[in-house]
Amino acid sequence: MTPFSHPEFDGHEEIAFCNDTESGLKAIIAIHNTNRGPALGGCRMWPYESDDEALTDALRLSRGMTYKSALAGLDMGGGKSVIIGDAKTMKSEALFRAMGRFVDSLGGRYSIAEDVGISVADVQTMAQETEFVAGTPERGAGDPSPSTAYGVYMGIRAAVAQRLNRASVSGITVAVQGLGSVGWNLCKYLADDGAKLIVTDIDQVAVARAVKSFGAVAVAPDAIYGVEADVFAPCALGAVINDETLKVLQTPIVAGSSNNQLAEPRHGTELHKRGILYAPDYVINAGGVINISHEGPAYDQERAFAHVAKIHDTLTEIFKRSAASGVPTFQAADRLAEERFQRVSLASSAA
Numbered sequence: 001m002t003p004f005s006h007p008e009f010d011g012h013e014e015i016a017f018c019n020d021t022e023s024g025l026k027a028i029i030a031i032h033n034t035n036r037g038p039a040l041g042g043c044r045m046w047p048y049e050s051d052d053e054a055l056t057d058a059l060r061l062s063r064g065m066t067y068k069s070a071l072a073g074l075d076m077g078g079g080k081s082v083i084i085g086d087a088k089t090m091k092s093e094a095l096f097r098a099m100g101r102f103v104d105s106l107g108g109r110y111s112i113a114e115d116v117g118i119s120v121a122d123v124q125t126m127a128q129e130t131e132f133v134a135g136t137p138e139r140g141a142g143d144p145s146p147s148t149a150y151g152v153y154m155g156i157r158a159a160v161a162q163r164l165n166r167a168s169v170s171g172i173t174v175a176v177q178g179l180g181s182v183g184w185n186l187c188k189y190l191a192d193d194g195a196k197l198i199v200t201d202i203d204q205v206a207v208a209r210a211v212k213s214f215g216a217v218a219v220a221p222d223a224i225y226g227v228e229a230d231v232f233a234p235c236a237l238g239a240v241i242n243d244e245t246l247k248v249l250q251t252p253i254v255a256g257s258s259n260n261q262l263a264e265p266r267h268g269t270e271l272h273k274r275g276i277l278y279a280p281d282y283v284i285n286a287g288g289v290i291n292i293s294h295e296g297p298a299y300d301q302e303r304a305f306a307h308v309a310k311i312h313d314t315l316t317e318i319f320k321r322s323a324a325s326g327v328p329t330f331q332a333a334d335r336l337a338e339e340r341f342q343r344v345s346l347a348s349s350a351a
């Protein structure tokens with residue numbers, strides 16, 4: 001394991017390792033960039049096959065948080081942590097308290113939240129040892145899914161305006177893949193605004209509920225990629241834009257909440273070549289982290305959601321830059337993010 005020459009190192013500011021023999025905690029905290037403010041990012045618990053695999057995940061994910069926070073307009077940097085271990089068998093109070101002390105040892109340069117394998121309850125245990133936690137009910141913001149869904153709804157509106165020259169989603173058909181926490185709330189926003197819905201899920205109860213509640217048309221999980229619609233909104237899985245789905249995809253817009261929608265960057269380039277407008281995943285799904293950034297004793301949902309709504313303008317800027325430069329939207333988003341967090345860096349070094 002060679003941190004500085006690691007292929008994903010990318011100028012990380014700090015990488016901290018913890019080996020707590022008493023609790024069995026083996027963890028890594030990676031802080032990519034704090035030019036915009038202290039780092040915020042979730043904690044993943046996963047049975048990594050090697051230390052190197054754990055480090056790779058921490059480095060990639062923390063870099064991603066720098067870009068996400070910059071485009072979400074947050075005064076926060078990018079960080080992420082990983083606990084090496086099986087979330088099904090290795091959780092204990094001692095382990096999470098040790099993780100809390102590890103986070104605390106960084107003095108606020110990194111705040112921790114839940115992610116894959118880590119529940120709100122686990123973060124609450126960590127909070128017994130550190131104040132640098134986010135996303136727990138005590139802090140006011142609560143479940144991030146409704147705000148994520150609201151951000152996706154605003155992002156779809158921006159995409160529809162750009163690609164279809166339509167001022168609203170009324171009369172637009174949206175194919176929603178996944179009717180979980182985000183997908184369900186997204187359907188509500190869209191249906192309330194007059195959109196027609198085509199839906200799928202592997203959970204048939206959720207599908208039946210959507211048909212009843214929103215007058216949605218249901219299709220089988222594999223059929224969603226090829227339906228005739230204006231927008232494909234992936235809200236279930238990653239890597240859904242791939243060689244196979246591109247053979248059947250016919251919507252002019254792809255805009256949904258799933259993380260890592262492009263199986264590979266070349267699939268984003270392919271969407272661009274075909275004139276399919278792609279709303280970069282980490283921009284359109286930032287509503288949850290924006291909402292969390294407002295938490296605290298003075299949490300005000302109206303203010304937080306007004307901030308989430310700005311995803312519309314950020315995406316519009318990305319779409320316009322992409323159209324003007326001929327660069328695919330996912331690359332235009334990265335360039336804009338870099339301007340935002342690197343510009344802060346230049347300003348602070350000149351001061």
Ligand SMILES: NC(=O)c1ccc[n+]([C@@H]2O[C@H](COP(=O)([O-])OP(=O)(O)OC[C@H]3O[C@@H](n4cnc5c(N)ncnc54)[C@H](O)[C@@H]3O)[C@@H](O)[C@H]2O)c1
Nearest residue numbers: 144145148178179180181182201202235236257258259288
């Ligand atoms: N919850 C948030 O605030 C948030 C924030 C950012 C990104 N995301 C991403 O958005 C996506 C959805 O998140 P969520 O919190 O709603 O998750 P969730 O687990 O509540 O919902 C996912 C839904 O997808 C369905 N599903 C699984 N496999 C499927 C398949 N093959 N075809 C159709 N449906 C399938 C599940 O049955 C479930 O109903 C995830 O990729 C998540 O990483 C969520």
